[in-house]
Amino acid sequence: MLTRKQLEIIPAIDVLGGRVVRLSGGRREAVTLEGGDPVELAQRLASQGATRLHLVDLDGAFTGAPSLELLTAVARAGELPLQVGGGYRTLEALEAALAAGADRVMVGTAALSPPFLARAAASLGTALVVAVDVQDGRVAVEGWTRASDLTAPELARRCAEAGVARLLVTATSRDGSLAGPDLDLLAQVLPVGLPVIAAGGIASTADLVALQELGCEAAVSGSALLAGRFTLAEARAALASR
Secondary structure, eight states, rough: OOOOOEEEEEEEEEEEEEEEEEGGGGGOOOOOEEOHHHHHHHHHHHHTOSSSSEEEEHHHHHHOOOOHHHHHHHHHHSOOOOEEEOOOHHHHHHHHHTTTTOOOOEEEEGSSSSSHHHHHHHHHHHGEEEEEEETTTTTEEEETTOOOOOOHHHHHHHHHHEEEEEEEEEGGTTTTSSOOOOOOOOOGGGOOOSSSSSSSSSOSSHHHHHHHHHHHHHESHOOOOOOOOOHHHHHHHHHHHH
């Protein structure tokens, strides 16, 4: 039987107005959970054994102007590899994020431009993550406020051709919902051959096991960890037992 590599669990820190939140479906007005100060949360997650953090600057996602101050504060607090996203739409912004302490930078809207995608992949290498955010079968852009004409597999193939290192795949309707991940969506993207980080809807260790068995490289968990559905230790134990 094929033994898959254990899924990496990446805790999410989504920040709006300086506070950690979880949004239902990415809607700015639909806060489902509040998690306090992002710096304190980063420190707590590090103490609980996190190996990497996932920071999303929601204000930056909506405005296109991410905060390097926020990035630097969380990077210093957690002292862990940090993948960041939210409004990084120019090569200069990506490079500034890396200089400020990020280990990886996620690009969503800007990735739909083939020339930009090629330049970013060549410049950042393994530090680039393309966010494939899917809304009603189409890739969502501009802070998930608009759907493009591209499907997830189409964007994934573009990324593979451009030399992108990995993808972050999210079903936007499930984000913050605790309704379970969209396994069908992930199964459409995985055959492209790029490492996939799954996000959106994860509610239990059984969901994590399903993602591991499907072949995902990692999973981002926000609401489930904040709500105490499972701990990092419990999640790793469940994954190790499979």
